[in-house]
Amino acid sequence: MLTDVQIARQAKMLPVTEIAKRLGIDPEDLDLYGKYKAKLSDEVEKAFASKPDGKLVLVTAISPTPAGEGKTTTTVSIGQAMEHIGKKAIIALREPSLGPVFGVKGGAAGGGYSQVVPMEDINLHFTGDFHAITSANNLLCAMIDNHLQQGNALGINPKRIIFKRAMDMNDRALRGIVVGLGGKADGVTREDGFLITVASEIMAVLCLAENLADLKARLGNILVAYKYDGSPVYCRDLNAQGAMTALLKEAIKPNLVQTLENTPCIIHGGPFANIAHGCNSVRATKLALKMADYCITEAGFGSDLGAEKFLDIKCRVSGLRPNAIVLVATIRALKYNGGVKKEDLKNENLDALKAGICNLGAHIDSLRAFGMPVVVAINHFYADTDAEVQVVKDYCADKGVKAVVAKGFAEGGKGATELAEAVCEACEQPSELNFSYPDDCGIKEKLDMLAKRVYRAEGVDFSDAANAAIKDIEALGYGKLPVCVAKTQYSISDDPTKLGAPSGHRISIKEVRVSAGAGFVVALAGPIMTMPGLPKKPAAEAIDVDENGFIDGLF
Numbered sequence: 245m246l247t248d249v250q251i252a253r254q255a256k257m258l259p260v261t262e263i264a265k266r267l268g269i270d271p272e273d274l275d276l277y278g279k280y281k282a283k284l285s286d287e288v289e290k291a292f293a294s295k296p297d298g299k300l301v302l303v304t305a306i307s308p309t310p311a312g313e314g315k316t317t318t319t320v321s322i323g324q325a326m327e328h329i330g331k332k333a334i335i336a337l338r339e340p341s342l343g344p345v346f347g348v349k350g351g352a353a354g355g356g357y358s359q360v361v362p363m364e365d366i367n368l369h370f371t372g373d374f375h376a377i378t379s380a381n382n383l384l385c386a387m388i389d390n391h392l393q394q395g396n397a398l399g400i401n402p403k404r405i406i407f408k409r410a411m412d413m414n415d416r417a418l419r420g421i422v423v424g425l426g427g428k429a430d431g432v433t434r435e436d437g438f439l440i441t442v443a444s445e446i447m448a449v450l451c452l453a454e455n456l457a458d459l460k461a462r463l464g465n466i467l468v469a470y471k472y473d474g475s476p477v478y479c480r481d482l483n484a485q486g487a488m489t490a491l492l493k494e495a496i497k498p499n500l501v502q503t504l505e506n507t508p509c510i511i512h513g514g515p516f517a518n519i520a521h522g523c524n525s526v527r528a529t530k531l532a533l534k535m536a537d538y539c540i541t542e543a544g545f546g547s548d549l550g551a552e553k554f555l556d557i558k559c560r561v562s563g564l565r566p567n568a569i570v571l572v573a574t575i576r577a578l579k580y581n582g583g584v585k586k587e588d589l590k591n592e593n594l595d596a597l598k599a600g601i602c603n604l605g606a607h608i609d610s611l612r613a614f615g616m617p618v619v620v621a622i623n624h625f626y627a628d629t630d631a632e633v634q635v636v637k638d639y640c641a642d643k644g645v646k647a648v649v650a651k652g653f654a655e656g657g658k659g660a661t662e663l664a665e666a667v668c669e670a671c672e673q674p675s676e677l678n679f680s681y682p683d684d685c686g687i688k689e690k691l692d693m694l695a696k697r698v699y700r701a702e703g704v705d706f707s708d709a710a711n712a713a714i715k716d717i718e719a720l721g722y723g724k725l726p727v728c729v730a731k732t733q734y735s736i737s738d739d740p741t742k743l744g745a746p747s748g749h750r751i752s753i754k755e756v757r758v759s760a761g762a763g764f765v766v767a768l769a770g771p772i773m774t775m776p777g778l779p780k781k782p783a784a785e786a787i788d789v790d791e792n793g794f795i796d797g798l799f
Contacts, residue, residue, distance in 0.1 A: 248798075249798060251356065251357060251359065253794075255359075256506075257502060260274065260281060263500060263501075264282065268292075283497040284498045284499075295534040295535075296534075298533050298534075300529070300564060301538060301566065301568050301667055302541060302542070302543060302566040303572060305571065306572070306578070307577075309743075311574060311576035311579075311589055312576070314653060317359075317652055318572045319335060319541070320335060320354040320509070322650075323503065323538075324507045325658070326664050328661050328664070329668070331538055333540060334507070334540070336540070339366070339374065340366060341440065343413055343776055345783065347778050347783055348782075348783060358504070358653060358657075360509050364795050373495040373499070376492055377410075377495060380492050381441070381445075384479060384482070385407065387482050388407065392432040400477055401469065407445075410438060410444040411440065412440060414776040415777070419437050420437050421437055421438070422436070439774045443775075445759045447514065447520065452762055453527070454526065456496060459489055459496055460485050464478065465478060466479040467720075467760045510531065511528075512524050512528035515544075517543060517545040517733070518731065519774050521554075521762075522544035522553050523550065523554045538671070546607065546736070547569075548607070552694070554566075557764055560679060560683075565675070568673070569618050569619070570667060571607055571619070572620075573622060573623065573636070574625060575632045578600040578601050578636070579593055580600065580743075581599075581602070581603045582601070582744075592632060597636070598635060599744075601639050602744050604620070605643060606744075607736075608620070608640070608645055610698050612645075619645070619663070620646065621663050623650055633649060646666055648662050650662075680697050683726075687718060688706070690727045691729070694727065694729065695751045700747040701749050702749065704751045704752075705751070705752050707755070717758045717765060725758070727765050729751075729767050729769055730766055730769065732771070732772060753769055783797070
């Protein structure tokens with residue numbers, strides 16, 4: 245059996261100029277990054293501005309488990325399958341973060357015969373977007389500390405600087421640091437810390453900005469600190485937004501690549517869904533909708549995280565509306581939710597499957613409350629039995645949802661044609677986006693409604709620090725912003741040990757921050773970290789390069 249990287253290396257990629265021609269893009273409007281990668285210039289957006297929108301399909305999943313769900317693989321396979329059934333499709337994905345690549349998860353460009361290529365480039369430096377975001381983030385940090393050093397004319401309180409440094413790597417040692425050690429010329433001594441780049445507000449701003457002017461305005465609106473008198477300090481007060489925009493002027497352009505079957509794919513942006521809003525850029529999604537009959541996009545982690553934020557934040561901000569939602573599940577993951585150990589998941593176990601299938605049911609209920617048609621994709625593994633598949637199909641039928649077996653990993657697009665046809669049918673059904681909460685209620689009310697509707701909780705408990713922060717945020721006029729909950733991806737609740745479909749619990753909000761540039765309020769629930777750490781045996785230990793430059797171990 246071939247590995248993902250071996251399959252990817254056997255792919256017959258077309259020059260990206262040929263992929264662009266298939267979409268009706270003039271190759272002159274591409275900024276080439278080698279033979280197989282390109283950025284789409286502003287001229288492309290102008291050329292497609294008058295085109296009608298295609299159908300938008302959002303792919304999400306049940307709660308992640310060590311057994312794997314295959315959301316990106318399924319997303320890619322649907323895009324490839326659309327070509328098999330005579331539909332023009334384009335895929336819109338996020339860029340992978342180096343943190344998971346070298347940590348636990350590994351690469352994030354799909355798998356098997358449903359991958360996006362060149363996968364090695366995509367999983368590593370790609371077109372440099374993340375480096376630009378990291379640099380813009382840290383330029384702002386440097387200008388804050390320089391302002392303190394040069395006399396602090398704004399009266400910034402060093403103990404109330406809330407904007408942190410960033411790095412696209414898992415490094416727990418940088419969660420809390422002290423800067424400015426040394427002599428008088430070495431800066432003002434203060435406590436600071438790092439976020440992983442995908443949790444940076446700069447990442448969120450880039451992904452929600454409509455254009456370069458909007459990007460610069462949003463950067464200027466970032467709340468970075470408070471003065472000694474308690475008044476706010478914004479990025480624009482430091483005159484940093486212009487230079488930051490200069491660093492990001494290429495990064496804001498979406499990236500064009502292809503799948504193993506030469507289906508076009510736009511990859512752009514990469515916020516985590518457990519600590520940020522978890523969707524690719526608004527600009528990329530809107531452009532993809534102009535280029536094809538169907539845009540297949542995904543949101544990170546389970547539907548309680550990525551899909552909720554796609555719908556309650558990205559759609560609210562951008563006006564986007566999915567026509568259908570695909571909910572990815574694996575029989576392995578459902579058995580894991582039913583109490584089966586990872587090493588035993590290959591064995592048929594109908595009792596465990598029936599015990600764990602409540603997790604799928606909880607995600608179905610949550611998504612249907614948003615008002616859009618849902619199709620369940622059973623991402624097939626070789627050990628799945630007919631009896632197990634039938635249990636899932638029957639369960640979904642009882643809930644009024646169609647479930648389709650998808651074999652995109654093993655068979656590529658042809659293995660997902662039935663799923664693609666079901667998605668097309670779902671897109672023709674009536675739909676109406678019902679947000680989890682209205683704009684005009686307060687932060688606490690939003691979080692309470694979200695907790696009850698999506699997290700199946702009885703309510704929300706706030707720490708003293710969270711209560712104080714909410715009071716300050718609402719006093720600044722940000723109480724009407726949508727909320728972005730940072731919580732564990734492993735459970736619908738905020739407790740990673742509660743598998744299945746927990747209910748009756750309470751969500752604990754320990755910290756609240758405002759991302760004024762991005763346009764949402766971040767609430768940290770439970771034991772969540774915005775700078776992950778490496779596991780005992782990082783994936784990096786298995787990654788190597790031979791004398792010919794071939795990389796091994798990314799998957």
